[in-house]
Amino acid sequence: MSLLKFSHGNAKLANRLIFNLPAGYACPAAGVCKTLVDRHTGKVNDNLALPHVGVADYRCFAAMAETRPNVRDARWYNWDLLKDAMYASYEGAESMADLIISSLMPHKEDLVRIHESGDFWTELYLMAWITVARKEPNRTFYAYTKSLNMWLNLASEIPNNLFLTASIGGLLDSLIAGRESIFIRRAYVVYTEEEAAAQGLEIDHDDSHCFGDKPFALLVHGSQRAGSAASKAISLRKKAGGFTGYNINKRKAKANVKI
Numbered sequence: 001m002s003l004l005k006f007s008h009g010n011a012k013l014a015n016r017l018i019f020n021l022p023a024g025y026a027c028p029a030a031g032v033c034k035t036l037v038d039r040h041t042g043k044v045n046d047n048l049a050l051p052h053v054g055v056a057d058y059r060c061f062a063a064m065a066e067t068r069p070n071v072r073d074a075r076w077y078n079w080d081l082l083k084d085a086m087y088a089s090y091e092g093a094e095s096m097a098d099l100i101i102s103s104l105m106p107h108k109e110d111l112v113r114i115h116e117s118g119d120f121w122t123e124l125y126l127m128a129w130i131t132v133a134r135k136e137p138n139r140t141f142y143a144y145t146k147s148l149n150m151w152l153n154l155a156s157e158i159p160n161n162l163f164l165t166a167s168i169g170g171l172l173d174s175l176i177a178g179r180e181s182i183f184i185r186r187a188y189v190v191y192t193e194e195e196a197a198a199q200g201l202e203i204d205h206d207d208s209h210c211f212g213d214k215p216f217a218l219l220v221h222g223s224q225r226a227g228s229a230a231s232k233a234i235s236l237r238k239k240a241g242g243f244t245g246y247n248i249n250k251r252k253a254k255a256n257v258k259i
């Protein structure tokens with residue numbers, strides 16, 4: 001049986017499994033962030049002229065990794081396998097859940113980030129992860145999502161070991177107003193630390209806020225379009241010696257510091 005591919009942490013996040021799908025393609029509610037990397041050529045298309053929704057304009061943090069063929073192939077492989085499972089049975093969510101559980105089995109990590117890239121692309125697929133979380137009570141699962149309609153429809157089904165955070169900047173942000181008690185955790189992308197402070201938001205650097213009970217901010221980072229406001233904000237931070245991105249060597253160095 002072919003199994004899905006997980007990665008084991010990255011420059012920002014240690015000690016967890018990360019599951020990815022192709023950025024943008026598997027993100028039905030992506031808004032300002034929408035970035036597509038061509039499956040075959042690796043060419044980046046992030047000039048998609050999507051409607052702006054009144055929040056920071058930035059390029060998907062995870063998409064640029066797909067310019068590397070091995071990353072691109074792994075993400076498309078995962079999506080193809082899931083779709084095969086979904087269409088192979090009338091019980092599409094169950095078949096996908098079975099595939100995910102079998103694929104998790106060889107891994108010991110008890111923390112799983114669903115989607116550093118990609119999102120819940122159908123409600124059946126979100127239901128599959130809900131089923132996985134129920135059947136794997138000793139693991140903790142979490143995801144950022146812009147598929148707020150799916151979250152809303154399945155809110156009563158979500159078990160305690162699956163933590164969702166609303167990722168602001170999508171096409172469905174308007175669903176949040178009046179439903180803050182459901183969308184408790186909301187992540188806002190900001191250009192500067194001052195902007196986060198002005199909004200009363202703490203900045204998250206390690207996904208720890210994904211398990212909290214309040215909105216938070218993420219500082220724009222990654223490779224941004226030349227000349228964009230996001231790119232200029234990163235340059236200014238760099239000049240000021242501030243945060244510019246996540247680096248695996250810095251993380252290792254930090255982990256080795258003895259207190």
Ligand code: SF4
Binds near residue numbers: 024030117
């Ligand atoms: S929804 Fe997330 S993964 Fe998809 S394009 Fe936007 S930032 Fe990237």
